[in-house]
Amino acid sequence: MRELTEAGMRQVEEIARQQGVSREAALVLLHALADGGGAMAQFSHPELGGMGQWSRGGMIMIGDMFNNGLKARVDALCVALAGLLHGPGPVFAPAMPGRALDGQAGGGAWWPAELGSPAASGAQNSMAYAYFPAARRLAVRQDGQVRIFDTDDHRISGVSQQQGGGQVLAFTGDRGEVRLEALREVGGEAPSPVAAAVPESxxxxxxxxxxxxxxxxxxxxxxxxxxxxxxxxxxxxxxxxxxxxxxxxxxx
Known part of the structure; x- marks a missing residue:
C-alpha cells in the first residue's frame, strides 16, 4: 500500500473529520479512488456500508442499499477525496526507485505499455483490471498473472467484482452484462459459446x-x-x- 505524505495524511484526516468517518475508512476510499484514477472506486469497509462502488457523476452503491443518509455521506467523502487526488500538492510519497517489468509501463502500472492509459481501472484483493476503449482491450491481473482480453465492439460503462466461490469479474455495456469468460483472451482460445451475456429477459x-x-x-x-x-x-x-x-x- 502506498504511503501518504505528511500533508496528504493531514488532509485525509480533516476530510474524515468533516464527513464523520474514521481515518481508516477514509484511507480505504482514498486508495480505491487512486486505483480508479480518481474517477471511480470499489471499496469494502463496515463504516461505508460494506462493499460498494462509486463513480464520478453520481453513481453510488453500498451494501446497506436503503441507507440514503450513508449513501450521501459516502458520495461526499468520495468527491472530497477525489478532489484531493487532483489537487496541486502530492498526496502519496514518492515510490522507491525500481525497474519496471519488461513490456510494462513504469510508474506502478502493471499493464503492457503499448495499451497506454486506461479509461477505468480498479483493484480489490488479489484482482485488478484496466479498460482501454481505444485499443478495445481489458487487462486483468490476478495472483501476479496479467491477461489481456479483446472487448470487440462492446462499449463498457462499468465493471464489477463479486465475491463468492472465487472472484468473478463482469462488466456492463450497451448489451447488458457480460462475464469475463465471454471475452476472447488475446493469444488464447475463443470463448465458449456458453459464456454469454447474462440475459436481460x-x-x-x-x-x-x-x-x-x-x-x-x-x-x-x-x-x-x-x-x-x-x-x-x-x-x-x-x-x-x-x-x-x-x-x-x-x-x-
Missing amino acids: GGEAPESGVASLPTPGGSPIELIRQLAELHRQGVLTEAEFQAKKTELLGRL
Whole structure:
C-alpha cells in the first residue's frame, strides 16, 4: 500500500473529520479512488456500508442499499477525496526507485505499455483490471498473472467484482452484462459459446445450467426480491445474484 505524505495524511484526516468517518475508512476510499484514477472506486469497509462502488457523476452503491443518509455521506467523502487526488500538492510519497517489468509501463502500472492509459481501472484483493476503449482491450491481473482480453465492439460503462466461490469479474455495456469468460483472451482460445451475456429477459435457461432471470417489467426492488428467492433456492449462484443485483441497483 502506498504511503501518504505528511500533508496528504493531514488532509485525509480533516476530510474524515468533516464527513464523520474514521481515518481508516477514509484511507480505504482514498486508495480505491487512486486505483480508479480518481474517477471511480470499489471499496469494502463496515463504516461505508460494506462493499460498494462509486463513480464520478453520481453513481453510488453500498451494501446497506436503503441507507440514503450513508449513501450521501459516502458520495461526499468520495468527491472530497477525489478532489484531493487532483489537487496541486502530492498526496502519496514518492515510490522507491525500481525497474519496471519488461513490456510494462513504469510508474506502478502493471499493464503492457503499448495499451497506454486506461479509461477505468480498479483493484480489490488479489484482482485488478484496466479498460482501454481505444485499443478495445481489458487487462486483468490476478495472483501476479496479467491477461489481456479483446472487448470487440462492446462499449463498457462499468465493471464489477463479486465475491463468492472465487472472484468473478463482469462488466456492463450497451448489451447488458457480460462475464469475463465471454471475452476472447488475446493469444488464447475463443470463448465458449456458453459464456454469454447474462440475459436481460426471461426464457429457458441454456443447457449449461445458467438460470433464466426474472423478466423485466417490475420495479428494480421487486426484481431483486425475485432474484433473492432464486438465489435462496439454489437456482442462482452467489456471483450471478450479486452481479444482477448490482445492475438493477444502477437503475434506481
